[in-house]
Amino acid sequence: MQEITAIIRLNMLQRTKEALAEKGFYAMHAMKVLGRGKQKGLSYELTGEAQEAHGKMRYVPKRMLSMVVSSSQVDEVVRTIIEVNQTGHIGDGKIFISPVENAIRVRTGEEGEAAI
Numbered sequence: 001m002q003e004i005t006a007i008i009r010l011n012m013l014q015r016t017k018e019a020l021a022e023k024g025f026y027a028m029h030a031m032k033v034l035g036r037g038k039q040k041g042l043s044y045e046l047t048g049e050a051q052e053a054h055g056k057m058r059y060v061p062k063r064m065l066s067m068v069v070s071s072s073q074v075d076e077v078v079r080t081i082i083e084v085n086q087t088g089h090i091g092d093g094k095i096f097i098s099p100v101e102n103a104i105r106v107r108t109g110e111e112g113e114a115a116i
Helices: 010-022 048-052 071-085
Strands: 002-008 029-035 060-069 094-099
Touching (some): 002 071, 010 060, 010 071
Antiparallel strands (some): 002 060
């Protein structure tokens, strides 16, 4: 099992969820996060007040998706996230893949891949 954590643009969350659901990947968590990469929070997508305050902005608002999938599904999930989110501009996001030692479904006590 692997955990896939993707940091994506705010406006790409719905499209990403829909694309993953079309391929049968429904289980995920989505969180509001703030962050920045090597560009120190610079973003061409800011408008209005955010653009005016940009000189003071330390972090850019993003969405973080977290999913646990079987190891054989990682490539398909990552490819789908990239296809939806890749614009070629700064701020497209990052994907992190980490091993998951175990998962336990609280309701039934199932463990491992049966729990995901």
